[in-house]
Amino acid sequence: MDHAADAHRTDLMTITRFVLNEQSKYPESRGDFTILLSHIVLGCKFVCTSVNKAGLAKLIGLAGETNIQGEEQKKLDVLSNEVFIKALVSSGRTRVLVSEEDENAIFVESSKRGRYCVVFDPLDGSSNIDCGVSIGTIFGIYMVKDDHEPTLDDVLQPGKQMVAAGYCMYGSSCTLVLSTGTGVNGFTLDPSLGEFILTHPDIKIPKKGKIYSVNEGNAKNWDAPTAAYVEKCKFPKDGSSSKSLRYIGSMVADVHRTLLYGGTFMYPADKKNPNGKLRVLYEVFPMSFLIEKAGGQAFTGKQRALDLVPTKIHERSPVFLGSYDEIEEIKALYAAEGQKK
Ligand code: FBP
Numbered sequence: 467m468d469h470a471a472d473a474h475r476t477d478l479m480t481i482t483r484f485v486l487n488e489q490s491k492y493p494e495s496r497g498d499f500t501i502l503l504s505h506i507v508l509g510c511k512f513v514c515t516s517v518n519k520a521g522l523a524k525l526i527g528l529a530g531e532t533n534i535q536g537e538e539q540k541k542l543d544v545l546s547n548e549v550f551i552k553a554l555v556s557s558g559r560t561r562v563l564v565s566e567e568d569e570n571a572i573f574v575e576s577s578k579r580g581r582y583c584v585v586f587d588p589l590d591g592s593s594n595i596d597c598g599v600s601i602g603t604i605f606g607i608y609m610v611k612d613d614h615e616p617t618l619d620d621v622l623q624p625g626k627q628m629v630a631a632g633y634c635m636y637g638s639s640c641t642l643v644l645s646t647g648t649g650v651n652g653f654t655l656d657p658s659l660g661e662f663i664l665t666h667p668d669i670k671i672p673k674k675g676k677i678y679s680v681n682e683g684n685a686k687n688w689d690a691p692t693a694a695y696v697e698k699c700k701f702p703k704d705g706s707s708s709k710s711l712r713y714i715g716s717m718v719a720d721v722h723r724t725l726l727y728g729g730t731f732m733y734p735a736d737k738k739n740p741n742g743k744l745r746v747l748y749e750v751f752p753m754s755f756l757i758e759k760a761g762g763q764a765f766t767g768k769q770r771a772l773d774l775v776p777t778k779i780h781e782r783s784p785v786f787l788g789s790y791d792e793i794e795e796i797k798a799l800y801a802a803e804g805q806k807k
Contacts, residue, residue: 478659478661478663479663479664480653480661480662480663480664481503481507481642481644481653481661481662481663481664482500482503482504482507484651484653484664485499485500485503485646486500488646498559498580498581498582499559499582499607499629499630499646501557501558501559502554502557502559502560502580502582502584502607503630503644504557505553505554505556505557505559506550506553506554506584506605506632507642507662508553509546509549509550509553509554509588509603510603510634510640510642510655510662511640511655511660512549512553513542513545513546513549513550513588513589513603513634513636514634514636514640514655516542516545516546517542517595517601517636518636520542520595521598542589542592542595543567543588543589543592544567546588546589546603547565547567547568547588547589549588550565550586550588550603551563551565551568551572554584555572555574555578556578557580558578558579558580559580559581559582560574560579560580560582560583560584561573561574561579561580561581561582561583561610561616561620562574562583562584562616562617562618562620562621563583563584563585563586564583564584564585564586564621564747564748564779565586565587565588565748566586566587566588566590566745566748566749566780567588569780570779571618571621571779573616574616579613579616581609581610581611581613582607582608582609582610582629583607583608583609583610583616583620583621584605584606584607585605585606585607585608585621585747585748585751585752585779586603586604586605586606586748587603587604587605587745587748587749588603589601589602589603590602590603590604590633590716590717590718590749591714591715591716591717591718591719593715594714594715594716599714599715599716599719600635600636600637600638600714600716600718600719600722601635601636601716601718601719602633602634602635602636602716602717602718602719602722603633603634603636603718604632604633604717604718604748604749604752604753605631605632605633605748605752606625606628606630606631606747606748606751606752606755607628607629607630607631608620608621608623608627608628608629609629618779621747621779622775622776622777622778622779623775623776624772624773624774624775625746625750625751625752625754625755625771625772625773625774626755626772626773628751628752628755628772629646629647630644630645630646630647631644631645631751631752631753631755631756632644632645632752632756633718633721633722633752633753633756634718635718635719635722637719639654639655640654640655640657641653641654641655641665641666641722642654642655642662643666643669643722643725643756645755645756645759645760647759648759649668649669649759649760650668650669650725650756650759650760651664651666651667651668651669652664652665652666652667652669653665653666654666666726669725669726669760670760670761671724671725671726671728671757671760671761671762671788671789671790672727672728672789673728673761673789673790673791674728674789674791674792675709675724675727675728675729675730675788675789675792676707676709676710676727676728676729677709677710677711677712677723677724677727677728677729677730678695678696678699678709678710678711678712678729678730678732678792679711679712679713679714679720679723679724679729679730679731679732680692680696680711680713680730680731680732680733680734681713681715681733682696682711682713684734684736684738684739687736687737687738688734688736689734689735689736689767689803690799690803691767691796691799691800691802691803692732692734692736692767692796694799695730695732695795695796695799698795699711709729712729717731717733717744717749717753721753721756721757721787724757724787724788724789725756725757725760725762728788728789728792729788729789729792730786730787730788730789730792730793730796731753731785731786731787731788732785732786732787732796733784733785734767734784734785734786735767735784739782741781741782741783741784742782742783742784742785743782744782744783744785745780745781745782745783746774746776746781746782746783747776747779747780747781750764750766750771750774750783750785751771751772751774753785753787754771754772754785754787755772757787757788758772761790762787762788762789762790762793763787763788763789763790763793763794763797764785764786764787764793765785765786765787765793765796765797765800766783766784766785766786767784767786767800768800771783771785771787
C-alpha cells in the first residue's frame, strides 16, 4: 500500500460508498441494508472513541452488574450495549435484536420495525479491556422475507442464512471487516475524517497457515483429535517446520490475524466445557461466515459450523476456523476418531 500516494488520494472509498455500490447491483433494493449498516458503523465509531479514552474517562473496571453469562459486566460492556441497541432500534430497519449482554431477545416495537434481525456481541474479549489489549464488536445479520410478528425463530436460524456479518476491532487502529455475502473487505477508521476507508479489499485467507491459536491452558481436558492436531502443529512428523502459537484471548483479534495471515483459531470442547465457550449466534456464526467468504472453513468437531441450528439464543458451540487445508486436517482427525467408535 503506497501511503504517500494514499495521502493525496481524493477518491476515497468509504464504507458507505462501498455498500452503496454493492446495493446498486440489486435494482430491487430499497437501501434498508445501507441504512442499517450506517447505524452499526455509528455504534462502532462511538465504542472506538470510548475504548481509546477508557483509561482517561474512568471507563475502565466493573459496572457492578452481572450479565446472563454470569460474567461481571465492565462499564464499557454496558455502555457499548446501550449504544448499539439504541442505534439499531433508531435505524427503523430491525425487528429482533440478540445481544451477548442481554438475557432475552429484544423485539422492536411495530412503529420502528424493519426486516432485519441483528445478533451481536457489543464488546467481545472484555476480559482484556483493562490491559488495553485489542477487543471488538461482532455482529451477524439475518433478513426475514415478510412482516410476520417477530419471534425467536427469526434468529434461531442456521448461520448460512445470514445475509451479512462483520466485526470491528479496537486495536492499534480501528478496523471494520465486513461481508455482505460476496467477498470480505476491511475498512480502517481515519480518525481525522471520522470515516472508515477501504484498506483491505477482497480479503482471501491463505489456504495453509504457519500459526495455530488456542488456549493451551485447557489442553488436559481436550478430546483426542484436538490434542492430535495441536501435537502435529508443535511436532510435525512430515519434516515441515513446527507452527507458531499465537493466542491473544480476544476472539476478534485472534480471528483478524487468522483471516490475514492464515492458520487456525480454535475454541474446542473439553471435559470442563463440553460445548466449548463461544456463543453460536454472535461469535461462532459471524466469524464462520467471514472465514468461509474469504475461502476458509469453520467446523464444530461434528459439522460445518454454519449448518448448526441453534435452539437457544446464548447457545455455545466448539469451533475450529481458519485456512481451508488446516481445517481439512482437523476434520480428518475427527472422522478417524469417529471410525474408532
Ligand atoms: P467475552 O465475550 O465474555 O469476552 O468472552 C469471549 C472471549 O473473551 C473471546 O473473545 C476469546 O476468544 C475467549 O473468550 C477467551 O477465552 P479463554 O480466556 O477461556 O481462553
